[in-house]
Amino acid sequence: MRVMLVNPRFRLPIDTRTTPHLGLAYLAAVSERRGDDVLLFDADVENESIDEAVRRLQPDIVGITANTPQVKSAWRTAKAIKSVKDIPVVLGGPHVSVLPAESAERPEVDVVVRGEGEDVWVKLCGIVENGKAGNPNFAARDLLDPAAGLLDGLLGISYYTTDQKEHHNPDHPPIADLDTLPFPAYHFFKMDRYTNLQPATDAIDGARSFSVMTSRGCPYRCTFCSQSIMPIKWRARSPESVLAEWQHLVENFDAQEIGVLDDSANIQVDRLEKIADLFIEHKVNHVPWIFVNGIRANLATKELLGKLKKAGLKRTAFGVESGDPDVLLSIDKKIDHDTIRQAFKNAKSVGLETIGFFIIGLPGETEESMEKTIQFACEVDPMIANFSMMTPYPGTKVYEIAKRQGRLLLDDWEDYVFFDGRARYELGDMTAEMIERKWKEAYRRFYLRPHRVAGTLMRKDFWINWRRTFKVAFNTLFPKKEKDELRKSVEAEAAV
Numbered sequence: 001m002r003v004m005l006v007n008p009r010f011r012l013p014i015d016t017r018t019t020p021h022l023g024l025a026y027l028a029a030v031s032e033r034r035g036d037d038v039l040l041f042d043a044d045v046e047n048e049s050i051d052e053a054v055r056r057l058q059p060d061i062v063g064i065t066a067n068t069p070q071v072k073s074a075w076r077t078a079k080a081i082k083s084v085k086d087i088p089v090v091l092g093g094p095h096v097s098v099l100p101a102e103s104a105e106r107p108e109v110d111v112v113v114r115g116e117g118e119d120v121w122v123k124l125c126g127i128v129e130n131g132k133a134g135n136p137n138f139a140a141r142d143l144l145d146p147a148a149g150l151l152d153g154l155l156g157i158s159y160y161t162t163d164q165k166e167h168h169n170p171d172h173p174p175i176a177d178l179d180t181l182p183f184p185a186y187h188f189f190k191m192d193r194y195t196n197l198q199p200a201t202d203a204i205d206g207a208r209s210f211s212v213m214t215s216r217g218c219p220y221r222c223t224f225c226s227q228s229i230m231p232i233k234w235r236a237r238s239p240e241s242v243l244a245e246w247q248h249l250v251e252n253f254d255a256q257e258i259g260v261l262d263d264s265a266n267i268q269v270d271r272l273e274k275i276a277d278l279f280i281e282h283k284v285n286h287v288p289w290i291f292v293n294g295i296r297a298n299l300a301t302k303e304l305l306g307k308l309k310k311a312g313l314k315r316t317a318f319g320v321e322s323g324d325p326d327v328l329l330s331i332d333k334k335i336d337h338d339t340i341r342q343a344f345k346n347a348k349s350v351g352l353e354t355i356g357f358f359i360i361g362l363p364g365e366t367e368e369s370m371e372k373t374i375q376f377a378c379e380v381d382p383m384i385a386n387f388s389m390m391t392p393y394p395g396t397k398v399y400e401i402a403k404r405q406g407r408l409l410l411d412d413w414e415d416y417v418f419f420d421g422r423a424r425y426e427l428g429d430m431t432a433e434m435i436e437r438k439w440k441e442a443y444r445r446f447y448l449r450p451h452r453v454a455g456t457l458m459r460k461d462f463w464i465n466w467r468r469t470f471k472v473a474f475n476t477l478f479p480k481k482e483k484d485e486l487r488k489s490v491e492a493e494a495a496v
């Protein structure tokens, strides 16, 4: 079968990096293992439109990924595909997992896959393949024919049959043993068209950079985090499986840097220690790698971090979120400031670069609590401080709070991004003006301290990336009406 996987076009309002989509890379890998011809269409790097590609490549099924700001683009993509042919069009990803009915009811979408996708996608492709075996003209309407009942037993999907009946089949169980998954199939991506996730490697912008997930899920349930839509059970790959993927990336793809995307990589400390030992023993520790997303500060001991540093770890992030103890308690992060202080000290003492993630505008915040966040950021002083304005994503507790008790300032999924300098909701005395002012102040005060300015100017990668850095800084502090222009241009492209 010819299966097409699509990352719909979505550009953030600032110039961010472009990386291959790991979820699609996994889906491509399981499709390849099934024996399918895989066609990967990442609209961020393609030169042709989706309908041209569909006409040229003639897929039998198309899977489109969608996070919240991408979902409208996913619908436009689905529509464009349907204008060519009535192929089964499937949507998956974080947004549609939370709000499946919203997409399933659209005429251009046939099936929504909720949650972890590999097993469901493979089974769905099997169903379509069987349908085609019995009927070469098999189309989406045949898949959704209530009399045929082809989708009746498939767990984890939502869809409307052609009699307009809504179906939400029960959830599919999460993959129990992640080691059974093939490695992400990067060979289907046009790798030379991507930048890197975060330049860990000084002096090599656009280094050959790959993402790896060594575990999935997170046992915590922070009130602002969309992770709460994924299975609560934390599952990890074996150290041997992680080593094998690492060797594959280093030897077959000449990886120059690797970003570990786990939500909570260090839940089992001995597993990470074993991974570090294996990297050292098998001499893959010369390739720098980073924890892109943050590891749990309460489990970041000096011993563990020291070992990881020897294994090639260059940079780690910690999710701090707030400098105010009451706010920190209220978001269920289950951590305290002394533990966070210690984690930053541990990381710095073993020579790791650090990133701190901070949020301005959590529920219950006041000007004073935001002030404490800025002060705490300056105190722990990570190499990179990332301040985001609280954006309440559907499915999170903060979204429910903002909707019920506050005032959501968003009515378009395409606005659900962090970077365009506008507050997303108001709650009690916390106004949009206050959030926006303190957010800008956070960046100014953190980065314009004399020792930071001097330190930044001394960094080699600053001089390599200075044009981009200035552009990002300028757009962050002086966001303009460019978001509307951006949307117009994306929609104009989609209309072509």
Ligand code: B12
Pocket: 010, 011, 012, 016, 017, 019, 020, 021, 022, 023, 024, 026, 027, 062, 063, 064, 065, 066, 067, 068, 069, 070, 090, 091, 092, 093, 094, 095, 113, 115, 116, 117, 118, 120, 121, 213, 225, 226, 227, 261, 262, 263, 293, 393, 394, 416, 417, 418, 419
């Ligand atoms: C790495 C990452 C990024 C990277 C790269 C994104 C990329 N190209 O993959 C960058 C930094 C660019 C990024 C940006 C953003 N991100 Co991000 N990101 C992640 C992160 C940490 C890992 C993504 C990943 O690789 N996961 C592992 C793979 C295996 O999972 P997956 O992609 O979800 O795919 C699986 C399923 O969802 C499903 N699936 C997905 N697509 C499809 C399609 C089909 C057809 C099927 C059947 C199944 C299916 O099957 C896949 C395999 O199991 C996640 C957190 C997380 N744990 O997932 C957040 C996350 C996806 N990001 C999030 C957000 C909010 C954003 C931004 C909007 C933030 C912003 N800056 O404003 C932007 C949007 C950028 C954009 N252009 O779309 C949220 C999404 C919430 C939501 N409701 O949409 C998440 C969940 C973080 C969180 N916990 O809140 N992100």
Ligand code: SF4
Pocket: 218, 219, 220, 221, 222, 225, 226, 227, 228, 263, 264, 319, 333
């Ligand atoms: S913020 Fe981190 S620790 Fe909290 S739920 Fe999300 S992934 Fe887990």
